[in-house]
Amino acid sequence: MAIKILSASQIKEVDAYTILHEPIASIDLMERAAAAFTEWFVSKFDVKHRTYIVCGTGNNGGDGMAVGRMLYDRGYEVFACVVGLGKGSEDFQINYEKLIRDITIPVVQDKNDLPAFKKTDVIIDAIFGSGLSRQPSGVHAFIINKMNVARAIRVSVDISSGLYCDSSSLNNISVKADYTVSFQLPKMAFLMPENDACVGEWHVVDIGLDREFIKRKVTHFHLLTEIFLRPFIFPRNKHAHKGDFGKGLLITGSYGKMGASVLASGAFMRSGAGLLTVLAPKCGYDILQTSVPEVMVLTSGKEIIENKLPSLEGYDAVGIGPGIGTHEKTVKAIKRILQLAGKPVVIDADGLNILAENRKLLDIVPARSILTPHPKEFERLTGTVQDGFSRIKKLKQFSKKLNCYVILKGAHTAIATPEGNIYFNPTGNPGMATGGSGDVLTGIITSLLAQHQSPFHAAILGVYLHGLAGDFAKEKMGEEGLIASDINRNIPEALAYLHRNV
Secondary structure (H helix, E strand, O other): OEOOOOHHHHHHHHHHHHHHHOOOOOOHHHHHHHHHHHHHHHHHHHOOOEEEEEOOOOHHHHHHHHHHHHHHHHOOOOOEEEEEOOOOOOOHHHHHHHHHOOOOOOOOOHHHHHHOOOOOOOEEEEOOOOOOOOEEEEEEEEHHHHHHOOOEEEEEEEEOOOOOOOOOOOOOOOOOOOOEEEEEEOOOHHHHHHHHHHHHHHEEEOOOOOOOHHHHHHHHHOOOOOOOOHHHHOOOOOOHHHHHHOOEEOOOOOOHHHHHHHHHHHHHHHHOEEEEEEEEEEEHHHHHHHHHOEEEEEOOOOOOOOOOOOOOOOOOHHHHHHOOOOOOHHHHHHHHHHHOOOOOOOEHHHHHHHHHOOHHHHHHHOOOOOOOOOOOHHHHHHHOOOHHHHHHHHHHHHHHOOOOOOOOOOOOOOOEEOOOOOOOOOOOOHHHOOOHHHHHHHHHHHHHHHHOOHHHHHHHHHHHHHHHHHHHHHHHHHHOOHHHHHHHHHHHHOOOHHHHHH
């Protein structure tokens, strides 16, 4: 199964259901959550690190107090403080009373009450949890700012204080966490680009919330997992031949942009399809025949693709866009291809730019096609947005309106389905932010579509495989020097890994 991403209110319902039906007292569930956080913490930081726990007076603060007690019992040098005045929640008070038996816990009323942190200190942020509904202000804002400028490592309990769980926090003062340890499930906030500095490296720990109840919760948001991909990975029959693995057509390239065609073609072949024909301008003929000898090449036009097109009969999948440019003759050719396709196609790069500049063409994009824009290409299609949550909302709307799968590329690439679901991808790394990486993705997805995967399966498996190949490339050569052809070279290894482990 994919991992569900629930809203703050749904998480609260899961907590309440677990407490009622396990049954378990809320203070004992808090103890379990604190123990899970502590196990993660001790695996990351040894007792040489002084640990400061900065708590609010709600249940997130109660988690922090329980963590402080557990770390103290394990030999850590622990300091804790409470931000703000007034009596806290019942479970906070219980854990506060337990920890104060071991250490002094001052009340912090302004930023000057915090110590001067050292670089090796760890600050555990337990001020606000996922139920936050208003901006931090007053003493809380002062303390968060002080924590953010501290020369120390910051770890947030469940979610960075100041972030909303499932809406934009752009105007909020939030803790800039180096690590966030989330309870049971990830939060939507973790996947938004503008929150990166406040989330850091995030991890999920199991606190034993009721799994069957989580399965029954309805959500449109999911995180891909290898288990979810299992039904889409097939072994090959030893008597199979190339015709069994599909025949594809890639429409790519123009003068000066034949590299995009080479990358997409190579990715197509390395992703397992049997036969590929590339339609390119004549200027790319020798380049393709030399660089990717496994493919067949047809030509149209001298330096750009023109309206001299082959029959689309017999092709199991068609990919359009990498490096084709936006010349009016090419636009006419793409219009004709969309009219004749009769089945889902993959559209990327200049194919998307052509759609953005000729919006009537959106009406003839075949149903269930796969579009793969990066954020700027997506904005050209749908308009600008202010934050990641607004972008995801537009992504859902655009996918449903077009009746297509739309892959919004990024650190956590989002795959939108016409049914209104969003699947976020966990594979990939910053080294893949390089020219040609998107062309590789186009080749992979078109190849999977040619191998008779459904558009949905081709989209999610293609995105996951693309990121995984990039991760294998990173392991071998690091991020900075990684180029798109390195992703291509690691597709076979990524496929082999999925066959072994899925």
